[in-house]
Amino acid sequence: MSQIFLGLAENGEKQYLDLSRANRHGLIAGATGTGKTVTLQGLAESFSAEGVPVFVADVKGDLSGIAMPGSPTFKHADKLESRAKELGMDDYGYSDNPVVFWDLYGKQGHPIRTTVSEMGPLLLSRLLDLNETQEGVLQIVFRHADENGLLLLDFGDLQSVLAWAAENAKELSGVYGNVSKQSVGTIQRQLLSFESQGADMFFGEPALEIDDFIKVDEQGRGYVNVLAADQLMRSPKLYATFLLWLLAELFESLPEVGDPEKPKLVFFFDEAHLLFDDAPKALSDKIEQVVRLIRSKGVGVYFCTQNPIDIPEEVAGQLGNRVQHALRAFTPRDQRAIKAAAETFRINPDLDVAQAITELKVGEALVSTLDEDGAPTIVQRTLIKPPRSRLGPVTPKERAIIQSISPVDGKYDTTVDRESAEEVLAAKAVDAAETAEEVEEKGREEVGKRSRKTTSLWEKAGKAAMGAAASSAATIVAAKISGRKSRANPMKTAATSAAGTIATEFGGSIAGRFVRNLIGGLMR
Structure with a gap:
């Protein structure tokens, strides 16, 4: 059974x-300056070494040093080596x-x-x-x-x-229930305020593909x-909501695996x-x-916080692996x-836990983890192991x-602005104005005879599905000729392509209600 070394208990x-x-999740807690961040860094690099991808929010700007090796010339090196x-x-x-650096604002990492x-x-x-009434109006707008x-x-x-x-x-x-201009106006004002914080940069395309968070390098690490979160922390609600959205996306995207030999991803939620x-x-x-x-x-999911009572009991009860600093x-x-x-x-009969805390x-903590049977081990007062990477931030040049060598370099760095609601409504407004002029000039009956300009959604989806099936079949034939195995399923690929066309052309009437993230979907 693979294990990560955490430290040495005082009983040896x-x-x-x-x-x-x-x-089975975990908690890293303790007052400011007691060593939480160093513990987090050591855990993250240990997971990485075992081939487990990690996500961590760098709320103070000093976790970026995990990308660089430590050095005897750096601050605290003597303490690390002594420990x-x-x-x-x-x-x-x-x-x-x-390491892959990310940043909602696109300044210190991929957006x-x-x-x-x-x-x-x-x-x-x-x-x-928003209050309950305003949230209801926003629900109607989405619908x-x-x-x-x-x-x-x-x-x-x-x-x-x-x-x-x-x-x-x-x-x-008349269609959905009461929608007042006042409620819409409040939402618009809140959006303007939210946009002034730079939050608008979080919305758009290309959207994040969760698989890009779950990668290993050529060495199997x-x-x-x-996530650069030092600027993001100025908008704490955006920070928390973003991480909650990310958790929901992970839940929605990943398949069921039960209890694997090692996690597919470990998610550290700092300032939980x-x-x-x-x-x-x-x-x-x-x-x-x-x-x-x-x-x-x-x-x-590992929650990091100063005070363990910040975590609700319903959630805290699921955190089986615990590192409690002072x-x-x-x-x-x-x-x-x-x-x-x-x-x-x-309980450890040889330790007064409340006094020890x-x-x-x-750099010292009370540690209790789950054993191979899933039962919590007896809590032990433990000296936590030192990280092997740098304590402190990377330089702008190093970043x-x-x-530049990131596995997703260039994938997210340029914004894509395709036709969507803003362009469609603008075009409809122009079309309405032109139609009004035509009606005035030619008469309503004559204008009503003009042919439809757009192709049927289902016709587009059907063509896309047929094209995708043909493409997938060709891929399988080519693979057989070359002796390679192919996992491609033409019907599945065709269905996926058709669904994509429906989502793109129809704006989500069908797909949007199913694809919307878990939280929004459950709470609609």
Whole structure:
């Protein structure tokens, strides 16, 4: 059974994390300055070395150093080497890790985008601080867009549809229920405020393909996906909602694998309390559901936070692997946190856990993981192992070099702006104006005789399906001739192509309701 070395307990026992239990989630907690980030970095590089891809948010800007090997000349090198010697790590040496840098704003990494439609009205409502009535109006706007072939890809599309809704509120009310201009106006104002924070850059195409988060390099090491979140943290609600969306996309995209020998991906959620702050009960329930179910997709979620009571009990109860750094008992809330943290561990008769939590030194933690039978091990006071990569950020030059050799270089860096709701509504407005002029000049009856300009959606989808089937069949024939095996399924490929055509041409009337992310879909 493959294991990750975590550190050495004070009783001399080595503490390990079983990879086969790493998808049972975990918690890294502790006060500021107690060593959480270093623990996180060490865990991330260990997963990478075992061929497990990792996602981590770099909220302070110092985790980027995981891409570079440590060095005896760097700050704290003597402490790292001393700790390694103390733990008996005879093979300790500095090493780098394969890294892909990401950034919602596209400044310190590849931009990450999704479409407005995929984000869905629930998460957008949370981002925009909408009340229940306003969220209902946004639901109606999405429904109208779905049913009328209006692709909602970027902010411009949503703003155009909202402007149309304000002008046609009476018509919408007759079909879907009450839609007031005041509610639409509030949503528009919130969108403007949201856009001023740079959040509009998150919406558009090309949208992120989840498979690009799950890659290994030529040496079999898992890529560490580092999200530059120092600027993103200025908009904490965007940060939390983005990571929640990403979890939902992972859940939706990955197949069921049960309990694999090692995770398909490990997801570190730093500043985790932001996910639950001010979250409505319905949303908290869905977060708990995603965390519970995503384990079977082979994804381990590790929450990192200063205070363990920041995590709701429903979620905390699913975190089987725990690393608890020191807490300070300065306030009544701190004292409650210490008591709560102590009660979550399996009792060690030789250790006063509550007292130990307040006495832990930097780089020391209480550790309890799941054993091969899935039971929590007895909590032990443990010296945490040192990372092998650099502690501290990379330089801009180093970041640029790493970026240039990224496996997704060039894939997401240029925005694609295809025809969507904004262009369609603008064209309809022009067409309506031209038609009004024609009616005035030629008369309504004559204008009504003109032929339809657009091809039927189903005709387009059928042609795409036939073309895809022919292409897939040709691929299989070519593969057989060359002696290669092909997994291509012509009918499946044709169906996928047809669905893609439907989604593209019809704007989601059928596909949009099924493809929309898990959270938005469940809560619609």
